[in-house]
Amino acid sequence: MPKVLLVDDAAFMRMRCAKLLTENGYSVDEAENGQDAVEKYQKIKPDLVLMDITMPVMDGLTAVAEIKKIDPEAKIVMCSALGQQNTVMSAIKAGAKDFIIKPYQPEKILSTIKRFVG
Template sequence: MAGRILVVDDAAFMRMMLKDILTKNGFEVAGEAENGLRAIERYKEVSPDLVLMDITMPELDGIGAVKQIKAEDPNAKIIMCSAMGQQAMVLESIQAGARDFIVKPFQADRIVEAINKCLK
């Protein structure tokens, strides 16, 4: 089942890489954002099925963005992405409402698996 996905990462290169993986695997990129504040705006605009959210970003980090999105839409499906596989951040993301956590550098099959599991 193809899902509409919002890609959030402060690095344009990472967004490009993710969009490439998503489109090659039959997902639709509903939009993208470069920070947490923009992610919240874009979420309201495009109503994606799922959000791939980076943790470390300027203006508002991913955890703050997850909390705000979940406050407005308790059913929001969000998967966190970070280069830091730190336990505390993983735990904080899950407590904030994220469904899963993917560590960079990304492996395409892990992303697809996490998205499919989340969209079921």
């Protein structure tokens, strides 16, 4: 079962997304900020990371850079709100593979994840 690490500071968003993913056969771990994500990445070695951008303690962009340092092969998909173009662009340059725009559309999340982890 592919492992997905879900990073978002909003518990509601995590809950929502985790439900969708588990129902579709993914094993889900959650992190509530970038720092948490980096720590959990090392522990869990997920197949894919869904990374929010605006978070306390450590933001998503920094987290992408940190995770890439640990694992250059890491597959990270940014979760972005409209209006975060430049940040997402920076994240892609830093090694994120793709992005999803919030509010989440279930089909889009699933199709995106599928592209990377099948």
